[in-house]
Amino acid sequence: MIEQIKGRLAAGKGKYALVVSRFNDFITSKLVEGAIDCLQRHGAGDEQIQVAWVPGACEIAIVAKRLAESGRYVAVLCLGAVIRGQTGHYDAVCQQVVRGVGQINYDTGVPTIFGVLTCDTLEQAIERAGTKMGNAGADAAMTAMEMAHVMEQVR
Secondary structure, eight states: OOOOOOOOSOOTTOOEEEEEESTTHHHHHHHHHHHHHHHHHTTOOGGGEEEEEESSGGGHHHHHHHHHHTTOOSEEEEEEEEEOOSSTHHHHHHHHHHHHHHHHHHHHOSOEEEEEEEESSHHHHHHHEEETTEEHHHHHHHHHHHHHHHHHHHO
């Protein structure tokens, strides 16, 4: 029989850190609510969840890396909302955040989940923060739990 390594959707006993951008907080607050609700529905207690608010999406990676390096968390969820404006700033921010969050995974070995919305319009962000398209915060929480279990098995 072939051995398979699979994650499960259960919070387990580990702690989860959420790093959240305050910029566009009318969207990001909904992502936080979705993530916390998902973690709690899958068995996490309040003491297993820590939320760190940062000014904007560009600041997510540095705090996420510090939390991942601390050894206290089984996963770090990065939540934010970058919405395209009239300038090229959107592209620069998106590239920096994607690269930064991705690098944390390689540098620390702690699952660091990209839950940052990168949307062309405000309507798209609203849809992904709990309306038509579900809640990207809850999706990030599910990914975090699954990856925490996979990593536990491959250690």
